[in-house]
Amino acid sequence: MYGKTFIFALAATPLVAAHGKVAVVQGDAGGNGTGLGIMGGVVPGPGRNAVTEVDTTVFGRTNIQTDGLGKTTQGGKNTVAGMKQAMAQSGDTLPQVSANGGKLTGTFHIVTTDGAGPLQAVIDPTGTGAFSQGQVVQASTQVPGKGGNIRPPKVRSVGQLFTRSMDVIMRRASNVNQDYPMAFDIPAGTTCQGTMGNMQNVCLVKIANSNRAGPFGGVIAMQIVDGNTTTIPVPVTSAAAGNAAAKGTKGKAFQA
Numbered sequence: 001m002y003g004k005t006f007i008f009a010l011a012a013t014p015l016v017a018a019h020g021k022v023a024v025v026q027g028d029a030g031g032n033g034t035g036l037g038i039m040g041g042v043v044p045g046p047g048r049n050a051v052t053e054v055d056t057t058v059f060g061r062t063n064i065q066t067d068g069l070g071k072t073t074q075g076g077k078n079t080v081a082g083m084k085q086a087m088a089q090s091g092d093t094l095p096q097v098s099a100n101g102g103k104l105t106g107t108f109h110i111v112t113t114d115g116a117g118p119l120q121a122v123i124d125p126t127g128t129g130a131f132s133q134g135q136v137v138q139a140s141t142q143v144p145g146k147g148g149n150i151r152p153p154k155v156r157s158v159g160q161l162f163t164r165s166m167d168v169i170m171r172r173a174s175n176v177n178q179d180y181p182m183a184f185d186i187p188a189g190t191t192c193q194g195t196m197g198n199m200q201n202v203c204l205v206k207i208a209n210s211n212r213a214g215p216f217g218g219v220i221a222m223q224i225v226d227g228n229t230t231t232i233p234v235p236v237t238s239a240a241a242g243n244a245a246a247k248g249t250k251g252k253a254f255q256a
Contacts, residue, residue: 020148021038023038025205027102030095032090035057035217036070036086037217056073056075064136066132067130080204095223098186099226100187107182111175115209117150117181120139124194139185192224203223
């Protein structure tokens with residue numbers, strides 16, 4: 001009797017957990033980047049949601065043109081200062097995109113079943129997170145999914161079967177742990193006016209799905225390059241230093 005009561009109580013609990021994140025991005029003219037808040041290999045792929053979702057960025061609204069950089073469970077509110085930590089993982093040259101109509105390509109990691117595609121993207125040329133005034137860009141390679149949802153992979157063990165059963169009872173998303181390619185066309189004539197440290201001509205790009213449980217995704221930085229643009233890499237210290245800088249800027253609740 002108590003067992004049944006416990007199960008029904010769990011089933012009635014409105015728990016939702018779901019995530020997908022921007023793992024890596026490249027520009028057609030070179031450079032690499034990763035999303036703000038990403039912690040890299042220290043976050044496992046398979047496992048409990050509480051462990052695998054800690055560095056996924058969550059935004060406040062499904063409208064892609066909403067201001068703010070989002071937040072993660074582990075790091076809290078994302079800030080521009082956190083770009084140092086992101087670059088410590090991906091390299092000291094941001095994704096470089098051709099001014100005459102280039103492309104951003106990369107990998108989107110679906111953590112759980114509610115963190116899937118399709119994805120949207122918007123460019124903020126000021127590099128501040130003012131996405132409400134930004135330019136929406138089209139995906140040329142889309143991540144699978146419908147409304148941000150995707151079916152979970154097949155169960156391959158008794159342990160996975162138990163975990164999947166608990167996911168259903170607790171109304172939480174199931175672990176997916178799969179990478180998918182993504183690409184976005186950047187229109188010719190796009191300019192970037194943002195400044196980060198001693199880097200100039202920087203844009204921020206918000207990439208996210210539209211799942212109401214999130215939405216989930218990430219924010220990356222890029223630069224537009226042509227024959228007259230000089231790229232100045234930012235000195236990267238360490239992931240720990242970048243993280244400390246990011247935490248030092250935390251304050252108000254994020255706008256998203």
